[in-house]
Amino acid sequence: MENREIDIELSGVRFAYNGSGPVLEGVSLSVPRGEFLAVIGPNGGGKSTLLRLILGLLEPQEGTVRLLGRPPRESVQRVGYVPQETNLNREFPISVEDVVLMGRFSGAAMRWIPSSEDRQVAEEVMERLGVLDLRRKRVGELSQGQRQRVAIARALAVRPALMLLDEPTASVDVKTQAALYQILRELNRTLTVVMVSHDLTAIASCATSVACVNRSVFFHDRAELTEEMVQGAYGSCPVELIAHGIPHRVLHRHENGNGSERKDHA
């Protein structure tokens, strides 16, 4: 690997929510520029917490986080974030265009009326994601897949150096999923992408590296899974199908599995 800049760097990170055991412990991870990192792991394993730490929305109790070479709070404005969609209020009175314009917000100076540059950027990203003709619609009227495109457009309106997505393809159908992966692959030509996903086919179709999160983080700098990573990440609930390119590769559960090429990056 040539000398690439490191966009995300965590070293020795530990995080626990108030009064409960650690969600993440001893986490060290570095993501070079241009990478497409798929973050997988079981529910409650700490995937979303990891993203929030990277964004600076949470502060680790131990260890350090660097985002684009700086403390997260200083660089978060250059990140396009696509949060999990599930807790959004679908009845919210807002148009697609106004959602995308939120990507142009910056805490310091907020205008009532967006500037013409903001409008231009919003139009451009809506065009790119194929939602420009929906701009006047209420977000509640959109399909799940359309809403995800709008969320990605909003993140792109930030003009990000890095995209962070939290399960962007949860609860969309397979066809929409494939279309979203296509979009993300294209974005990855110019941007570093980090995507939390439940969907192992994401690794096959877009990722250049994989991190398995289950209290600790196993980093693997290729888009494949070793059995040990999967066993470690999914614990007692083994994953039986692992896709790696096409055709799919299926691994069976080993009882005495000695992992072949796990790498713990420092």
Add this chain to the structure above:
Amino acid sequence: MLEALQFSFMRNALLAGLWVSLACGIIGTLVVANRLVFLAGGIAHSAYGGVGLAIFLGFSPFLGAMGFSLAMAVLLAVLSSRNKSRADTFVGVLWAVGMALGVLFVDLSPGYRADLMNLLFGSILTVSSRELWMMAGITFLVSVAVGLKYRDLLALSYDPEFAATRNVKVSSLYTLLLLLVAAGTVVAIQAVGLILVIALLTIPPILAERSCRSLASMMGVSSAWSALFIFLGLDLSYRYNLTSGATIILVGAFFFFLHSIWTHRRQA
């Protein structure tokens, strides 16, 4: 109702109705969009503690309610920022504690207070000119604050996580939001009382929500619905000698059920 306008109490009531409509439209929209209905109910009821304190110490119950509910808003913001998943529990506790304090303060005060019923169920017909000025001033301040912070409040209401990545100061903004909800709620209490106020904060925004594409327009449409309920309710209560607060709420409820049936049939 036109001949009723010769009475100054009726003119005051209509003017008060105007301020209440604006406060309800703006604050009710924020309450519904941020799913703060239970919290707004808690703030309204706990205001009774302030009413009791004011009676005990002998100052204006309106100011007592205002001070108490603003303090409650800050307390809730602090508590729920420490433990978000317990926020509804804190609301439940403060709701009851506020009312209980009010009852004890009234017990400790000499004499019988007929105007307590007014605070519980509304007293728009007995609003004094002084209270009218206070309502106007608070509504004005609330409108200005919402206007200045509109985009921040929009970002917070729609998606607080994304807002935080855009450097919106989410937790101080949330405190501001709760303070605004407290102030708007106390204005609305003047019309329908602290027990019934929650309907006036929720019905107009729910009727407005589906037809609006922005928070601002939802605030406008909600204000119009509130005004309609208040003026129709006042008219009915004048004609048939009914309690104004309850009449206003039932007028709103009538429109709410019509709307529910209509949307249900349209979807079916």
